[in-house]
Amino acid sequence: MSNPHSYDGPVIDVSRTSVRYPDGHLGIQDISLALPRASICALIGPNGSGKSTLCRTILGFTRPTSGRVQLLGMTVRHAQKQNLVAYVPQAEEVDWQFPVSVRDVVMMGRQGQMNWLRIPSATDRRCVEEAMARMEITDLAQRQIGMLSGGQKKRVFLARALAQGSRILVLDEPFTGVDAHTEQGIMALIRGLRDEGVTVLIVTHALSNVPQYCDHVAMVSRRLIAFGPVSTTFNQSHLTATFGDVMAETVLSAVHADTSVPSWSLS
Numbered sequence: 001m002s003n004p005h006s007y008d009g010p011v012i013d014v015s016r017t018s019v020r021y022p023d024g025h026l027g028i029q030d031i032s033l034a035l036p037r038a039s040i041c042a043l044i045g046p047n048g049s050g051k052s053t054l055c056r057t058i059l060g061f062t063r064p065t066s067g068r069v070q071l072l073g074m075t076v077r078h079a080q081k082q083n084l085v086a087y088v089p090q091a092e093e094v095d096w097q098f099p100v101s102v103r104d105v106v107m108m109g110r111q112g113q114m115n116w117l118r119i120p121s122a123t124d125r126r127c128v129e130e131a132m133a134r135m136e137i138t139d140l141a142q143r144q145i146g147m148l149s150g151g152q153k154k155r156v157f158l159a160r161a162l163a164q165g166s167r168i169l170v171l172d173e174p175f176t177g178v179d180a181h182t183e184q185g186i187m188a189l190i191r192g193l194r195d196e197g198v199t200v201l202i203v204t205h206a207l208s209n210v211p212q213y214c215d216h217v218a219m220v221s222r223r224l225i226a227f228g229p230v231s232t233t234f235n236q237s238h239l240t241a242t243f244g245d246v247m248a249e250t251v252l253s254a255v256h257a258d259t260s261v262p263s264w265s266l267s
């Protein structure tokens, strides 16, 4: 098995991967992409195009029907066991009624590092306090997660991912329902992690932010339409093939005018 700290191949390596759900629906078809270390990749496509399916396959929540996913040169299961992958879910995937505090949720990021008794060490506690401070949620530490605003909830899950200290970070729509200050904070954090060597995959409908925030972009419509550096891939022909010509025009004019396209306009 490769050493995750010295491994210099593709960090997320998806090879000819398809997912067909038990009811016969096709989630993704024959997708291949290879993300390098220390990069930020946007995963974009219309509703139902397979973004979540691809993420869930990379995270090991969904098994590919065919093809193969490797993370840092090892199977997804091995990477998960070594705590190498952190995930920030969409708000809808979380049971907000669950009676846990913000600090408890952030501590969950440390579970893979704890001993079998699951008693947090001084290091675990320090990592949790540092992650909460970095996400500016220390004052919320005792609050029950269901009582927080949408932007505060996002920051809690980012802090959990930070506390985990993983080499790969997958975020599902991190900008939905957050204000401009939180959005800037999330991006500053993600860039900081990228500069520390973390590989980041972001599912986003905030298309006009992609050139500003990301190094690579993957465009999907069940199949892979295009993948590569933003500078050469985020262009009119690929956007048209993925979203249609009206949306491609709207996105590109928003990029040039440096304004954002509301995500609801992409449904």
Ligand SMILES: Nc1ncnc2c1ncn2[C@@H]1O[C@H](COP(=O)(O)OP(=O)(O)OP(=O)(O)O)[C@@H](O)[C@H]1O
Residues within 6 Å of the ligand: 021, 022, 023, 025, 026, 027, 028, 045, 046, 047, 048, 049, 050, 051, 052, 053, 054
């Ligand atoms: N559990 C499931 N069982 C059956 N079909 C599914 C399941 N989950 C997703 N699908 C189907 O797989 C396809 C891809 O869905 P997916 O959720 O991956 O798209 P998405 O790009 O993430 O969409 P959105 O932008 O709306 O979140 C869709 O046709 C969807 O109906």
